[in-house]
Amino acid sequence: MPIGSHQSAAAGTDVWLTPPALLAALGGAESFDLDPCAPLDRPWDMARQHYTIADNGLARPWHGRVWLNPPYSNNVIGRWMGRMAEHAHGIALIFARTETQVFHECVWRAADALLFMEGRLHFHDAAGTRAKANAGAPSVFCAYGADDADRLAASGIPGAFVPLRLRSLIFGFASVGSWVDEVLKVMQRAGAAVRLDDLYRALAENPKSERNPNWKAKVRQTLQRGPFEPLGEGVWQVAEGRLL
Ligand SMILES: C[S@@+](CC[C@H](N)C(=O)[O-])C[C@H]1O[C@@H](n2cnc3c(N)ncnc32)[C@H](O)[C@@H]1O
Numbered sequence: 001m002p003i004g005s006h007q008s009a010a011a012g013t014d015v016w017l018t019p020p021a022l023l024a025a026l027g028g029a030e031s032f033d034l035d036p037c038a039p040l041d042r043p044w045d046m047a048r049q050h051y052t053i054a055d056n057g058l059a060r061p062w063h064g065r066v067w068l069n070p071p072y073s074n075n076v077i078g079r080w081m082g083r084m085a086e087h088a089h090g091i092a093l094i095f096a097r098t099e100t101q102v103f104h105e106c107v108w109r110a111a112d113a114l115l116f117m118e119g120r121l122h123f124h125d126a127a128g129t130r131a132k133a134n135a136g137a138p139s140v141f142c143a144y145g146a147d148d149a150d151r152l153a154a155s156g157i158p159g160a161f162v163p164l165r166l167r168s169l170i171f172g173f174a175s176v177g178s179w180v181d182e183v184l185k186v187m188q189r190a191g192a193a194v195r196l197d198d199l200y201r202a203l204a205e206n207p208k209s210e211r212n213p214n215w216k217a218k219v220r221q222t223l224q225r226g227p228f229e230p231l232g233e234g235v236w237q238v239a240e241g242r243l244l
Pocket residue numbers: 014015016017018035036037038039040046051052053054055056057058068069070071072
């Protein structure tokens with residue numbers, strides 16, 4: 001019986017596992033900090049830490065990058081996806097029921113990017129065996145956070161990638177260069193030497209900074225290593241001989 005059908009939950013199992021190749025394409029189990037709804041006896045890891053039905057992953061704190069392939073029953077998927085939208089860090093795999101209230105509230109209005117899979121998935125059963133039947137419905141990956149949107153775009157999973165947050169993605173794919181490029185751009189706009197504080201302000205919302213908790217140190221390192229020279233205390237310019 002296809003697991004995308006309404007009968008599937010009633011047929012008695014929510015335990016349909018993500019094909020390991022898909023997890024690998026998204027960075028592998030080690031790259032996810034938590035799977036909050038893992039099977040009791042898992043044939044492989046889905047993340048570094050797992051909650052099972054015995055822990056009740058909905059009642060536990062979530063942390064870090066989350067992998068979520070939630071139980072399919074219609075009456076609980078909203079709670080899992082609501083939690084994911086609130087947590088806002090990681091990737092969820094669900095059926096592409098794009099018109100539903102859950103999809104509107106927890107995906108369209110909350111995710112950063114989607115990847116609609118080409119064809120239908122074959123999940124694996126609790127023992128790890130690939131199901132003979134396909135899932136019976138189309139699947140979509142939902143990325144929460146700019147970093148996961150990037151990973152989804154780069155995953156190579158066949159399908160249609162749809163960015164939902166233009167600001168970070170336009171920056172991310174069109175115009176963000178190396179740290180040297182980004183510092184040069186700020187100096188170019190200023191047309192003169194730049195104070196370190198002003199450089200921090202100009203780069204604070206740059207996607208490279210948003211993705212790097214140590215971005216200020218990275219800016220200082222770039223100034224020291226790149227084609228820049230100090231002009232005075234905390235003031236930097238492009239090194240002589242290097243045209244803006
Ligand atoms: C669709 S399967 C996905 C399994 C795994 N996350 C994966 O990606 O392969 C959903 C899993 O959620 C588990 N589950 C159901 N209710 C749960 C709960 N309250 N807390 C934690 N896990 C739960 C089921 O046992 C089942 O293994």
